[in-house]
Amino acid sequence: xxxxxxxxxxxxxxxxxxxxxxxxxxxxxxxxxxxxxxxxxxxxxxxxxxxxxxxxxxxxxxxxxxxxxxxxxxxxxxxxxxxxxxxxxxxxxxxxxxxxxxxxxxxxxxxxxxxxxxxxxxxxxxxxxxxxxxxxxxxxxxxxxxxxxxxxxxxxxxxxxxxxxxxxxxxxxxxxxxxxxxxxxxxxxxxxxxxxxxxxxxxxxxxxxxxxxxxxxxxxxxxxxxxxxxxxxxxxxxxxxxxxxxxxxxxxxxxxxxxxxxxxxxxxxxxxxxxxxxxxxxxxxxxxxxxxxxxxxxxxxxxx
Amino acid sequence: xxxxxxxxxxxxxxxxxxxxxxxxxxxxxxxxxxxxxxxxxxxxxxxxxxxxxxxxxxxxxxxxxxxxxxxxxxxxxxxxxxxxxxxxxxxxxxxxxxxxxxxxxxxxxxxxxxxxxxxxxxxxxxxxxxxxxxxxxxxxxxxxxxxxxxxxxxxxxxxxxxxxxxxxxxxxxxxxxxxxxxxxxxxxxxxxxxxxxxxxxxxxxxxxxxxxxxxxxxxxxxxxxxxxxxxxxxxxxxxxxxxxxxxxxxxxxxx
Numbered sequence: 001x002x003x004x005x006x007x008x009x010x011x012x013x014x015x016x017x018x019x020x021x022x023x024x025x026x027x028x029x030x031x032x033x034x035x036x037x038x039x040x041x042x043x044x045x046x047x048x049x050x051x052x053x054x055x056x057x058x059x060x061x062x063x064x065x066x067x068x069x070x071x072x073x074x075x076x077x078x079x080x081x082x083x084x085x086x087x088x089x090x091x092x093x094x095x096x097x098x099x100x101x102x103x104x105x106x107x108x109x110x111x112x113x114x115x116x117x118x119x120x121x122x123x124x125x126x127x128x129x130x131x132x133x134x135x136x137x138x139x140x141x142x143x144x145x146x147x148x149x150x151x152x153x154x155x156x157x158x159x160x161x162x163x164x165x166x167x168x169x170x171x172x173x174x175x176x177x178x179x180x181x182x183x184x185x186x187x188x189x190x191x192x193x194x195x196x197x198x199x200x201x202x203x204x205x206x207x208x209x210x211x212x213x214x215x216x217x218x219x220x221x222x223x224x225x226x227x228x229x230x231x232x233x234x235x236x237x238x239x240x241x242x243x244x245x246x247x248x249x250x251x252x253x254x255x256x257x258x259x260x261x262x263x264x265x266x267x268x269x270x271x272x273x274x275x276x277x278x279x280x281x282x283x284x285x286x287x288x289x290x291x292x293x294x295x296x297x298x299x300x301x302x303x304x
Numbered sequence: 305x306x307x308x309x310x311x312x313x314x315x316x317x318x319x320x321x322x323x324x325x326x327x328x329x330x331x332x333x334x335x336x337x338x339x340x341x342x343x344x345x346x347x348x349x350x351x352x353x354x355x356x357x358x359x360x361x362x363x364x365x366x367x368x369x370x371x372x373x374x375x376x377x378x379x380x381x382x383x384x385x386x387x388x389x390x391x392x393x394x395x396x397x398x399x400x401x402x403x404x405x406x407x408x409x410x411x412x413x414x415x416x417x418x419x420x421x422x423x424x425x426x427x428x429x430x431x432x433x434x435x436x437x438x439x440x441x442x443x444x445x446x447x448x449x450x451x452x453x454x455x456x457x458x459x460x461x462x463x464x465x466x467x468x469x470x471x472x473x474x475x476x477x478x479x480x481x482x483x484x485x486x487x488x489x490x491x492x493x494x495x496x497x498x499x500x501x502x503x504x505x506x507x508x509x510x511x512x513x514x515x516x517x518x519x520x521x522x523x524x525x526x527x528x529x530x531x532x533x534x535x536x537x538x539x540x541x542x543x544x545x546x547x548x549x550x551x552x553x554x555x556x557x558x559x
Contacts, residue, residue: 177410187393196379196408
């Protein structure tokens, strides 16, 4: 039953561009995929270790800028810039983790917020590197041998592969002694340490993987929109990620993906359905109702 | 290996919770640490296992110095504790609780986990089998799939014991394992502790229930006001005048 549903879902995902003719719809799906990677990365911290990063947009932005700058200035191939973006964001995650995860909890939240704020200011003011508020236009589309992945259909498959990759990374980690250590720290830290779980070490590890994955999403975003500006550091991105994780079901593998699809499609659907005055109101009302009736999220409520 | 505590002192501000306590826990023994409320038993546990930094003194286990180490490093030395207040991983099932306790038994690191090496999968299967065995040992096989926080109190204490055992201690520090239990449950936990000792695990026990303490212990150490006032076999300690005074107070004739 579960297996059949999985196969059906995989077939649907693989054939989606043939069902959706409208490029605008495909665009929404691609954005949902990029947010799916982002939400999965945040979930690794928020859902499994219980630590809230409110500066996750910083790792996303670092990935976007790294990838854009390497391809624009140094003319690197996208296929090298992508892992470089993951590494750059991962290093940032390591530094923040080392700094803040000794204290954890509220301190970690504050340090991540401040970090995102500082990085955003750097991106605005370091004109020589980032071109400031004007941003970096003309980020090249990825090429695969003789083909350019300029079309939405091609890019859809690239993002789909990234979503599958992120999902698999999370799945393998979660179902291992590493994932159990992360959950143990969330559930009962003194008890976890009494059986030998090194709290700081595992939280930093989670921060590195999480930040690297956010960097991956950043790179995909940069080469999709072909433009990077300080807007990638907006706090709204972080808030959206948190909403996706919490509404979808934190601490579940599928939750962030369900949340990402729902909360990428919802604003677009509302835009089509009502005038702008009512959009945010309806969005907020739906969110409140969702959290009220499904406090643990959509996935835990309907499965298991 | 002997756990040796030398001149262990813990001060909270001006108050000395422990004022220079020294004792040894002989390998293979069941040793109890008793004393009236506020005598410093739990403080001693916390200081030995790294949850509290001692003001002065030294704790060592065999050749390893434990003072100054973090709790997770102390666990790595084979010194594992339980907590006075029930302490489980609440949202996890009984088996998952124990599986988490097996953390140090696993070797898999992040790269081999991500690459899903065959060695990692074999280790995972071995750990799961071991977790089931530990769950069966404490007599919770029939509860294996239930969420730990939903179990009755007495069984949660058994989960806690199973988690600690999963860490394969060579010395186990139990903080009031029988507190709040019915007398039947106390007998169960008593025979479990004896079984644990028979497997070669040294046990250091903090316990209020004198029937449990006197029935189990090879050695009893009595603390009062942060100092050791008596030490010896249960019989010796029970008839020690200082111990009687500490527990029952002084009579006018003695005072």
